[in-house]
Amino acid sequence: MEWLNVQTLIWLFPILFIIxxxxxxxxxxxxxxxxRHKLYERLPQKIADKVVKQFSMSTAQFAVAVLFIFLFVSLSTILANYYFLNGVTFTIYFFTAVTLVFFIHAFTHIGQSLLFRSVTPGAITSAIIIIPYSIILFKSLFTSGILTWHIVLISLPFGILFFPIVFTAHWIGKRVI
Structure with missing residues (x-):
């Protein structure tokens, strides 16, 4: 798999995100x-209410929200490749935070499918694309010396900052269309 070098894996991130x-x-x-009824059967009412409120949008509105998030994913990818050009380390921290969120997010889809005993949105690509890709990406980043556990531990808390981005994206999606 020499053709699948670290830079190629990094550039695959926005493509696999959008798939x-x-x-x-x-x-x-x-x-x-x-x-909707299954949400209220399997989750506490307050949590079910929040999930329904957050995701009660049309397909077009959700697509706008995804576009907004895609801009951050793309920015993290561009900055990670900037590392290869100029060796600016902070760009790897940002990329690591975003890809860690994406990796963890894939497991939430698997968990949702188990909880609801059905295929949930995002579960199929999480299982066959996102989790395998993330493992290969992180292994390559570690093997090449670009990623260290120190970088992961520093980047992980910044993943929490992605929540306001997602909520803002949903808000924009609901307002634009």
């Missing part, structure tokens, strides 16, 4: 419509 999110875009509105 995953296409699955979510296509499925989320219909899934929520047909499974």
């Amino acid at each position: 995953h999110d296409f699955e979510e875009i296509i499925m989320v509105e219909k899934w929520l419509h047909h499974n």
Whole structure:
């Protein structure tokens, strides 16, 4: 797999992100419509209310939200490749934070499918694309010496900052269309 070097893996990130999110875009509105009652059966009411409120949007609105998030994913990818050109280390921290969130996010889809005993939006691409890609990416970054556990531990808390970005993206999606 020499053709699949670290830079290629980094550039694959936004492509695989959008493939995953296409699955979510296509499925989320219909899934929520047909499974709203399951949310209230399996989750505490306050949490179910928040999930329904957060994801009660049309497919077009959700696509706008995904576009907004895609801009951050793309920025992290561009900055990570900037590391190869100029050796600016902070760019790897940003990319690491974003890819760690994406990796962890994939497991939430698997957990949702187990909880609801059905295929949920994003579960298929999480299982066959995102988790394997993330493992290969992180292994390559570690092997090449670009990523260290120190960088991971520093980057991980910054992943929490992605939540306001997602909430803002959903807010924008609901307002634009």
